[in-house]
Amino acid sequence: MKVLLDEDKCIGSxxxxxxxxEVFDQRDEDGIAFLLTDAVTDDEPARQAARICPALAIEVSDE
Structure with a gap:
């Protein structure tokens, strides 16, 4: 699975x-999320993050 994060859409929630x-962290200076890894084997936490992202900045693909 591959995780994509559009940092320009991120609102830092x-x-x-x-x-x-294990997949995401936030920058100290502005709270914008960034990826710790873009490839995951257990995709459910990343898919949950994509579902609850208020900015719709996360996608999880089967690639």
Missing amino acids: GQCVMAAP
């Missing part, structure tokens, strides 16, 4: 970090 801390 932190929902992704709480749902999938």
Whole structure:
């Protein structure tokens, strides 16, 4: 599975970090999320993060 994050859409809510801390983190200076990894084997936490992202900035693909 591949995770895509559009940092330009991110509003820094932190929902992704709480749902999938092994995949996402936030920058200290502005709270914008970034990927720790873009390839995941257990995709459910990343898919949950995509579902709850208020900015719709996350996609998970089967690639």
